Amino acid sequence: MVNSKRLVDTFIELVQIDSETKHEGNFQAFLKTRFQSLGLEVKEDDTMSKTGFGANNLVCRLPATTDADAIFFSCHVDTVTPGVGIKSQIKDDIIYSDGTTILAADDKAGIAIMLETIQLIKENNTPHGTLEFVLSVGEESGLIGIKAFDMSALTANYGFVLDTGGPVGSITVGSPTHAGLEIEIHGTAAHSGIEPEKGISALEIAAKAISQMKLGRIDFETTANIGIIKGGTATNIVMEHVRMVAEVRSINSKSCETQIQHMKDLFEKTTAEMGGAITIKVEMKYGGYHFDAETNVVKIATQAMATLGMTAKHETSGGGSDANIFNEQGKETTNLSIGYEKIHTVHEYIPIRELEKATALAYEIVKHVASK
Structure with a gap:
């Protein structure tokens, strides 16, 4: 018809x-x-x-x-x-x-x-x-x-x-349930050629945390991804600030929450160990x-x-x-x-x-x- x-x-x-x-x-x-x-x-x-x-x-x-x-x-x-x-x-x-x-x-x-x-x-x-x-x-x-x-x-x-x-x-x-995360890590700036020891690199904090993190395909229900990383002002300055934008998706809402907590825990633990500061905002995009x-x-x-x-x-x-x-x-x-x-x-x-x-x-x- x-x-x-x-x-x-x-x-x-x-x-x-x-x-x-x-x-x-x-x-x-x-x-x-x-x-x-x-x-x-x-x-x-x-x-x-x-x-x-x-x-x-x-x-x-x-x-x-x-x-x-x-x-x-x-x-x-x-x-x-x-x-x-x-x-x-x-x-x-x-x-x-x-x-x-x-x-x-x-x-x-x-x-x-x-x-x-x-x-x-x-x-x-x-x-x-x-x-x-x-x-x-x-x-x-x-x-x-x-x-x-x-x-x-x-x-x-x-x-x-x-x-x-x-x-x-x-x-x-x-x-899936879809959550967005905004992570901001603050370190300490220093001259990278003269006194790098006095700096705390926000990028190193992020890298160390991410290296321990489960990302990509977590299981058959859940995925996680860090899609944006921005930071730094010059090659001769220890990176003081990094901003990251990430997401978690899961058919199982509890698995979504578990993955978010996993990522938060690693970022917060690593930042504290290395002497930086961190803020994390989580937004539920949709259920x-x-x-x-x-x-x-x-x-x-x-x-x-x-x-x-x-x-x-x-x-x-x-x-x-x-x-x-x-x-x-x-x-x-x-x-x-x-x-x-x-x-x-x-x-x-x-x-x-x-x-x-x-x-x-x-x-x-x-x-x-x-x-x-």
Whole structure:
């Protein structure tokens, strides 16, 4: 039933409207008009003043035509760089950019899927409960938009984020708790050629601590990484200050806490032994979730896939998405693969067949929920 030409034309139209993170305003205004033209009620929140981003979040609502559960679909409207002046091209039924920018299938493919699903519902008079479409800003900068979103604006208690790469058929059943650490070590400056003995190198403190630290793949649930190290002013000065930025991720929240404590203990112990000073700030970026095959959203997506002749793959992700925040705020949500590949690069692409399959899946989910 999917109108492939309309779907592809919609996607190409969407990617031509620039919406890099913090500059989502024009695209969000376009979407507001587009969803309203399809007969949906569109509500805009007032989070822009809190987030500092280029637009507010939107909730677009299609009223129920039958007594069925309300559900929501969610996508983000922002893109990474380079995402200005995107020119798409089709080769062998695959959509690419011209190679100078990203394609922005992450996540404009998801938005195209939303729009085509709505049109299919209307053209076929498909019965449905209340359908809500959430369009968030700032996802690429730490899920900023959805963190500021008021979940009470939603009627639905569960839903589906359309924002995972790879072939259609993957259901995200686990995503990690993610914590960020900022570590600042202070030593003592001294002339490195005349009296280095009087200095305490903040870098040496950091190096000694890190050499004893478990990093990388800790176990099958947990990872840790120190991604940024900055310090020093000149080669002839014993380094007085080092700033590091690190992260810990784990499907198991207790394992996340254990790894954070391990890193803190080593930094603090080593700093004390070598006579420096240290401050460590820990920020929980988002909470994780873990579902099984009987979780409602997993069952719905799995059964919808079966109807379409697909075999569902239940996958655990090492990354986060807006789904993490929905779950954290009590809205049961999984993330579905929609077919894009090599995101965040100028080599990003999406096969048209995958775009069609993802649309068919979203439409089947609507029908499945209405038939329950």
